[in-house]
Amino acid sequence: MTTTARSTTSPPVATPPRRKRPPLAPYLFILPYLLIFATFWAWPIVSSFLMSFKDSRLGAAAPYGLSNWSRLVQDEFFRTALRNTLVILVIQVPLMLSLATVLAVALNSKLLKAAGLFRFAFFAPLVVGTVAYSAVFRLLFNTDFGIVNRALTGLGLPAVDWLNQSGPAMSVLILAMTWRWTGYNAIILLAGLQGISEDVYEAAAIDGATPAQQFWKITLPLLRPTLLFCLVLSVIGTLQLFTEPALITNSGPGNSTMTLGTYLYQQGFRSFNFGYASAIAYTVAAIAAIFSVLQLRLFGREQ
Amino acid sequence: MKKALLTLSALLISSAAAQTNLSGTVTIWSWDVAAKALQSTVPGFNKKHPNVKVEVVDLGNQNVYDRGLAGCAAGGADMPDVYSIENGEAEVFWARFPDCFVDLNTLGANKIVNQFPAFKWTELTANGKRFAMPWDSGPVVMFYRRDLYQQAGINPNDIKTWDDYIAAGKKMNAKFGGNVKMGTIANGQDDEWFRMLANQNGCFYFDNAASQVTVARPGCVTALGTIKKLYDAKVVATGDWGGQITSFKAGKAASAMFGAWYEGTIRTNAPDQKGKWGVYLMPASRPGGPRASNLGGSALAIPSASKNKEAAFAFLQHALGSADGQVTMLKSQGLVPSLLSATRDPYVAQGQSYWANQKVWQTILGTLGDVPPSRGTQYFQDARQVMVVVQADYIKGKYKTAKEALDDAAKKISSATGLPIAK
Numbered sequence: 001m002t003t004t005a006r007s008t009t010s011p012p013v014a015t016p017p018r019r020k021r022p023p024l025a026p027y028l029f030i031l032p033y034l035l036i037f038a039t040f041w042a043w044p045i046v047s048s049f050l051m052s053f054k055d056s057r058l059g060a061a062a063p064y065g066l067s068n069w070s071r072l073v074q075d076e077f078f079r080t081a082l083r084n085t086l087v088i089l090v091i092q093v094p095l096m097l098s099l100a101t102v103l104a105v106a107l108n109s110k111l112l113k114a115a116g117l118f119r120f121a122f123f124a125p126l127v128v129g130t131v132a133y134s135a136v137f138r139l140l141f142n143t144d145f146g147i148v149n150r151a152l153t154g155l156g157l158p159a160v161d162w163l164n165q166s167g168p169a170m171s172v173l174i175l176a177m178t179w180r181w182t183g184y185n186a187i188i189l190l191a192g193l194q195g196i197s198e199d200v201y202e203a204a205a206i207d208g209a210t211p212a213q214q215f216w217k218i219t220l221p222l223l224r225p226t227l228l229f230c231l232v233l234s235v236i237g238t239l240q241l242f243t244e245p246a247l248i249t250n251s252g253p254g255n256s257t258m259t260l261g262t263y264l265y266q267q268g269f270r271s272f273n274f275g276y277a278s279a280i281a282y283t284v285a286a287i288a289a290i291f292s293v294l295q296l297r298l299f300g301r302e303q
Numbered sequence: 304m305k306k307a308l309l310t311l312s313a314l315l316i317s318s319a320a321a322q323t324n325l326s327g328t329v330t331i332w333s334w335d336v337a338a339k340a341l342q343s344t345v346p347g348f349n350k351k352h353p354n355v356k357v358e359v360v361d362l363g364n365q366n367v368y369d370r371g372l373a374g375c376a377a378g379g380a381d382m383p384d385v386y387s388i389e390n391g392e393a394e395v396f397w398a399r400f401p402d403c404f405v406d407l408n409t410l411g412a413n414k415i416v417n418q419f420p421a422f423k424w425t426e427l428t429a430n431g432k433r434f435a436m437p438w439d440s441g442p443v444v445m446f447y448r449r450d451l452y453q454q455a456g457i458n459p460n461d462i463k464t465w466d467d468y469i470a471a472g473k474k475m476n477a478k479f480g481g482n483v484k485m486g487t488i489a490n491g492q493d494d495e496w497f498r499m500l501a502n503q504n505g506c507f508y509f510d511n512a513a514s515q516v517t518v519a520r521p522g523c524v525t526a527l528g529t530i531k532k533l534y535d536a537k538v539v540a541t542g543d544w545g546g547q548i549t550s551f552k553a554g555k556a557a558s559a560m561f562g563a564w565y566e567g568t569i570r571t572n573a574p575d576q577k578g579k580w581g582v583y584l585m586p587a588s589r590p591g592g593p594r595a596s597n598l599g600g601s602a603l604a605i606p607s608a609s610k611n612k613e614a615a616f617a618f619l620q621h622a623l624g625s626a627d628g629q630v631t632m633l634k635s636q637g638l639v640p641s642l643l644s645a646t647r648d649p650y651v652a653q654g655q656s657y658w659a660n661q662k663v664w665q666t667i668l669g670t671l672g673d674v675p676p677s678r679g680t681q682y683f684q685d686a687r688q689v690m691v692v693v694q695a696d697y698i699k700g701k702y703k704t705a706k707e708a709l710d711d712a713a714k715k716i717s718s719a720t721g722l723p724i725a726k
Contacts, residue, residue, distance in 0.1 A: 057398070057681060076715065077688070138545070145549055164491060164541045250543070253491025254695040255688070270684040272372075272395045 052278035057271075068279040078280065080255050081263040084170070084245075088259070089238045092174045097230055099182045104189035105219065119190070122183030134247035137176045138163070166256030169249045173257055176244050181237075185230045192226025193219070228299050232292050239288045260284050325614045326354035332371070333387040334364040336567070337439075337601060340632035341387075344622040347631060351621065355614045368392065375403035379608030384615040388435055390426045390600045391679045394513075397429040398681040405605040406432040410616040415624055422676035423641045425511055427602050434604055436619045439632070440641035441562020441599035442670045443499045446569055449581045449659060451475070451483055451557040459583045463594075465529045468586045472538025475557055484540040486558050487550050488530065491695035492543040494687060495598060499560065500526035503596040504588055507677035508686035508716060515725040516716045518686070519709040525588050527697060528705040534698050548572050560585060562598035563667040567637035570657050577656070582663045584670065595673035600641065639667060646671065682720040689715045 052068055072078055106112065107119055125133070140146050141162035149159040162168045196219065204214050220227075242261030245251055251258035251266070258266075260280065268277030333341055338361035345357045360383065362370065367387055374382040375396065386404070388396065396403065412433045416424065423437035447459055455478035457471045472485035488496045501507055506522025509515065517523070533539045542550055550556040552573050559565065569580060584594040603623060605615045622628040629640035630648045645651070646668040654660035680686075693702075693712040702708035713724045 071718070074718065077719075142546070142549065143542075144546075144553065144555065161541070163543075250492055252543075252691070254692040256491070266684070266688065269369075271682070272399060273685075 048274075048278040048281060051275050052282055054275045056275040057273050068276045071276065072279050072283065077255060077258070077263060081258045081260045084255075084257060085239060085241060085259045085261075087170065088174060088177075088241065089235060092177055093231070093234045093238060095174070096178045096182050096234065097185060097227065099178065100185035100189055100230070101220075101223070101227070103182065103186040104193055105215065107186065107190050108193045119187065123187050124183070125180045126184050128180075130243045131247060133176070133180065134244060137172065137248050141172050163249055164253050166253060169253060169257050173244050173249060176248055177241075181234070185234070188230055189223065189226055192223050195226075196222045224299065228295065231299070232295055235291050235295065236288050239284055239291070324354065325352050325617055327611045327614055328356045328358060329385060329611055329614050329618050330383040331357065331359045331385040331387070331603075331618075332362050332367050332383045333359060334361060334367055336636045337387060337638065340439075340636040340638045341622060343635040344628045344631050347627055348618055348621040352614070352617055355617070357618060364389075371396070374606070374608075375400035379403055379606055382606035382608045384605065384609040384611050385618060386604045386606055387438075388602050388604055390423075390602055391683055393426050393435060393602060394429065394679055394681045394683070396604075397432075397434050401430070401432075403607060404434045405607050405609070405612055406434065407436060407605065407616070407619075408433045410605075410612065412436065412616075415620075418624065418643055419641055420643060420671050420674065422597060422674045423600070423602075425676045425678045435602035436604075436623050437641045438601045438603055438623050439564065439638040440671065440674075441564055441597050442639060442667050442674060443503070443560060443562055443585050443596040443598055444582050444663075444667050444670070445558055445560045445585050446565065447558040447581055447583060448551075448554075448556075448576070448579055450579050451479075451554070454478060455483075455557070459581065462583065462586055464590055464592070465532070465586045465588060469532060469536045469538055472533075472536060476537065481537070483555055483557050484550075485538045485556075486533075486540075486560060487542040487547040487556050488533065488539045489543050489547070490534075490541045490698055491691065494690040494694050496530055496560070497523075497526055497690055497694055499585070499596045499598050500529055500588070502598075502675060502677050503585065503593055505593075505675045508690070509678055509680045509682070509722065510725060511676055511678050513678055513680040513682075514722065516686075516713045516720070516722050517725045518690070518716060519706065519713040520725065523709055524705045527694065527709060529588060530694065531698060531705065562600070563639045564599060564637065566639075566663065566667075570637070578659045580658055581661050582658060582666050584666070593673055593675070595670035595675075597674045597677075600639075633664065639664075641671065643671070682716070682722070685719040686716045689719065 055068070103122060107115060107122070112118065141148050143149060143159065143161045143164065146162070148162070153159050160168050162172050200218055200222070201214060204218055209217065240261050241259045242265060245257045245259050245262050246265065249257040251262045260283075264277050264280045264284070267273045267280060331338075331341055338359050342359045345359070348357060349355070368389075371382070371386055371388070374380055382403075416433075419437045420440075423440060424433070427433060427435040427437065445459075445462075452459055452471075452475075455471075455475045457474055462468050462471055468485065475483055475485055498507070501518075501523045504522030504525050506517060506520050506526065508518050510517045540550065540556070547556070547559065548568065551559055551569065554576075559569065561568075569576075585596060587594045603619050605612055605619070609615055622632070623642065626640075626642060626645040626648050629642045629645040630650050632638045633640055633645070634650060640646070651664040651668055652662060653664075654662050655664070689712050693708050693715075696702065697705065697708040702711065716722075717724050
């Protein structure tokens, strides 16, 4: 109201406006936040970047001859961690997202009774503490006493030494993560599904589209933004993967389930080599950024 | 010189006089069983120093480590008066924060050096400073099931070398159709057996000056070779910490080799197997060779920030430096003393009912003097990570010989630490 009034009454030829100093008060009000942000967010980011160029183990014994970055390039263990992380990414994320999509469609079905109960049931794994669920998975897949091997031998199949062999250990990890995160993604996708207008389906039904056609031609394309959101989050999450390999397989056997996350932890908090850990952290962040941009480019167009 | 001596003796006299009227509070950070053990020594300590109030805080192992680190990084802020530290992890502290802890020599620790076996000091001293006092230790022994050995016709007294052990394991396999193994080894999860056997053969990841990677030396080659022999003869199973416990509880393991602190692990996890267990010395690598080694153990240090250093040191001297304190902890929590005089305590000579009245502590402590020194260094975790992988790969058959495997391990450890490989 006042603005319109002023614009109509302002003189046609404006006198050069007096440059008003920007008011100080708002900045004073956000100053505490800015200080906290600078101290606890911005500075650590800068500091760990600087640290990645230093040998933080310098001290009593011989220093590491090369810089952390050149060590990273040559480090066989880093390559193992990167490879393992990518293997999990390539297998687990598509598996989980397809499952979650199917689950979301099922949960969205009008035929489903007690939908709320099912939605809760599939979301529930996320509520369970990570340490507790990791312990349960360790027990389930125990070679001698686990229920999985009991079931296998009961069916006349050979028992598998799940946690002491690289391939099986990796599959236990993938299974555990899928169990935990599928429901979470399904709930996000469900929200996406509910954003699709009923009219579209009605129109399609009138045109004689089968349910399968409706799924492929309507649901999936319209769900694309939500799927993309889930994909980017899952990829970033997998690149930072730590809890499951640390607690279920302890990065083992050997280093066969070591991820970038557990290697970073190992270097930073077991070997106290914060410089090298910082270099790893920056590499993980860079990879995550590249992946996100790639996904947005590949799947995010024509919206 | 004379003057220095005079002032020194004056100092000693005054500190001796001060000992009787120490006062104040001594706060201790420790964990689980270790905290309970320290608590059990407090009444004895208060008989000597009634005015000192001792507070043992049980933070849990990981928390003690993390908070100690944070405290040292913050220049000693919020540190306790006495700090518990594991030997294997200790050197990271001395290397990163040499000023965070008191050189115990300045409080008189140099006078009690000989009361402990030499190997216990190696990880606790750096640059001529004595940063912590030895506490418990982990002399390695073989725990075994008397009943299972007997059923398989094995006499533990005949097992003197690893070859004898393998021969016994074949008998065990024959008797139980492979359902009971001689032992459970961590493979791919840990390298404890390698460390125990390497130490037995006088070898370790690094030399005792922490200046070279020595993991490819003959003693270590023997150690890794023995582990492969055990696997190839199918006398051992694979299992991590938890898996090892479940197998002995289920009667699938006829023996277990570990630091003696495993005594409590067996006793508390399998109370129903009371009287069935016994102890014998770890087998030697060659006839007449050493049958002693060490795995694990802790120490107590005094942070420089402590305001009550004299009282804290007095507590260390009572809890760790007196047979009274050490035996109290042995009785209450089974912590194996490293104080040599504690080995002569009457309690050590008593038969223990869980172990079928065998005098296990005498057997276990008797090996202390034979343990070769070894050093974790600040690079312990890097080296361990390499060895876990190399051991698993060698068992799998990736390398032709143990020497080849360890040459590769040495190369990797050297590249991670920057230390040269010993010739």
